[in-house]
Amino acid sequence: MELDAFKVAVDAWLDEHERELACDYEGVGTLDQQVAQLRKVMGMAYAAGFMRMGWPERAGGLGGSNLLRAYLGEVLTARDLVEAGIYSLPEVLAPTMIDYAPEALAAEMVPKLLSGDEIWCQGFSEPGTGSNLGSLACRATHTDAGWRINGQKVWTSLAQYAQRCVLLTRTGTPESAHRGITAMFIDMDSPGITVRPIESMHGAEEFCEVFYDDVVVPLDRVLGEVDGGWSIAMDLLPYERSTALWHRASYLHRRLGQLVSAAPAGTLDPTAVGEATQLLWAFRARSRATQRRLAAGETLGSETSIDKVLVATAEQAIFDLVAEGLGPDVATGDDPVSARWRAEFLYSRAATIYGGSAEIQRNIIARRLLGLGDDR
């Protein structure tokens, strides 16, 4: 299906099912409510076929361009039916499985993710491994019974809801750095896994610590090659900065629009509003070009770090305006609408931290795009 026909079909379907699809809570909702809403919307969109479009047939999809996925997430976000951040998690997880899992495993598992039947999480960061992913220490030891995992992950989004996890483990020596990392597909109900949600500044327990104590993983759950996990992570990070960011722009567009209509006259500096608008439009222009390159079969690389810097800058500029124009609501409003502005303002503070910090993105730009060589 072509993009234009897809847009018409999706929009008509959303209009027709407006009532069933709508959130049944006001304001930001609890994380439980957000996840339940996400599963409901994904389930309905999957049953209607839309959620399967833009994904390959060998993984349960219906084929077609990535632009279809980009539009679906954009419009679901624009209509405030899903929270863009958690909706976009499959944009990184599904390509990992499709590109690196044994074919039968991908065919079995990806539909569970896309239909909302399952939630998956991504176990990359560790307490001692933030920006320096190559230093991760969560150990996987080869045994006859399978891989035995011991270690700790942190910042694992939605781990408390997840049935599966894409986990990066250390299979080489501690000194092997990026050469000794292996990716695995883990069942979260395996014995030995403990999940401890972290209460974040914005009030939700979206991120978790996950402890792995002698967790046994079948040998056929390795993704890609043993010790080849680094290239998987590197191949996937550009995905984290493409379709997911297009969805995020849709969210920012909705919130900036709501802000400029809700902020009392005289509370916002017109220049700051103009700057934030320019930034968001520039990001959308750039992200659209990225989407089109992806649709044309191009491989994404370090240039997506520019997209990431731009969207994070736009997000913080917009929510800095929220803190001005709706300052009293953010500071003292206890109604659901104010609580949502507050939570989202606080969440925006992390935009330059998660998914590769702003500093790491600038390091990538300096080294890979500007050819400035090593930084030491």
Add this chain to the structure above:
Amino acid sequence: MEASELELFRRGIRHATETCGDEALDAALDELGWRDALVADRNTAVSLLFEAQGSTVVDSSALDWLLAAALGGQDGGRTSVVLPLLRRAAPPGRVSAGRCEVHGLGTRTVARADETVVVAEADGGPVAFTVKASSLELRPVRGLDPALGIVEVTGDLNAAAGRPVDWEAAASVGQLAVGHELVGLARAMLELARQHALDRVQFGRPISSFQAIRHRLAESLVAVEAADGLLAAAWEDPSPVMAAMAKGLAGRSARAVARHAQQVLAGIGFTTEHPLHRYVRRTIVIDQLLGASSVLTRQLGEDVLERGTLPPTLPL
């Protein structure tokens, strides 16, 4: 344009802007068929030439030709167009009581053009007058960037023969052209700073290895690509709002890159022995042509706040 034709055209433009400027560049552009390209594929003709002019700090009559064509006059090939004063994007003339008072700027083309188009605000909307250059008073301006050859234009014309024109549409295309020139300037300044950072050794290592330098340069590339991306999107939807937004961001980006490049180039960049100063001068002046970035940005914000809605979104 076909891919092979486009590549030839691109190379021709690059060669022309690297080897000549001013009248010689006008001649080279005629030889390359730039004005035919302007009719056939305006986006390509404008973006290639103006970015190339920016990256080599040269100028031509192309902005005059572009505006004259957009204002729909019979273009004999030697027509110039009076520009608004710096910071402003409104027409440079004002009609009242049968007279047209003119106060604007011209490129150096004005002095040698056969005819000059003056657009003026009038009660029924903007009107254009085509006049001999001799009927206007031209005062050469040196200022910050003498190499640009700008003139101040004043005049008091008989307002009888005005024809209605779409000034907003013409100014929008002009804004996109200047936006591309700003991107060209910014890319060139970034390249000067990048090369210097790789060459300059302090504390026994190239200064490009210091994160403070690297992040300034990375920030500059983000600014350039943001502006370039928005300009490209504006060509797909050439509305006055998009053009103003794209030029506003291009100006802000070029000024930011100028600041970073100046700091990275440090002492040598402060001398006239290094070319940076020519780029900095040109940036500050042309940022203010057809609406300064500060004005366009503030205006965008005021419009958004007044209406309580955002401009039309960019569709996938």
